[in-house]
Amino acid sequence: MKVKQISVFLENKRGRLAAVTKLLAAAGVNIRALSIADTSDFGILRLIVDKPDLAYQALKENGFTVSSTEVIAVEMPDAPGGLARVLEVLDQESVNLEYLYAFVGQSGHEALNIFRVEKIDEAVTALQKNNIKVLSGEEVYSL
Missing domain, CATH: 3.30.2130.10 (VC0802-like)
Incomplete structure (x- = not known):
């Protein structure tokens, strides 16, 4: 992931x-x-x-x-609160965010954010546990 x-x-x-x-x-x-x-x-x-x-x-x-x-690529709704939910999950798991940048997904209904975090494996686990989609490298490279 x-x-x-x-x-x-x-x-x-x-x-x-x-x-x-x-x-x-x-x-x-x-x-x-x-x-x-x-x-x-x-x-x-x-x-x-x-x-x-x-x-x-x-x-x-x-x-x-x-x-x-x-880094990790996280898919979220392209709507108010989409990013806030992801950041809340990371905060609850004490995962420090170093930086992020975003781009819009292919359908225009989701946003994709690239996250650089200190504890990447913990971040992936926490996000997936909360039903937040973390894309694999292959998924991102083929967009």
């Missing part, structure tokens, strides 16, 4: 994000979701892609500083 996330360290310079996306396109890697956290000098690009191992390899071979991290 874990998803591989690719993180890329980028200098905050014109064209760096374009270079990453061009490289991934040339490698045949499709981006499913992304998030960028930045400062004035650099940024961290977090990516969910359909072929994480290929993306990692292509970026590394082309001189990018890249890492792979395990």
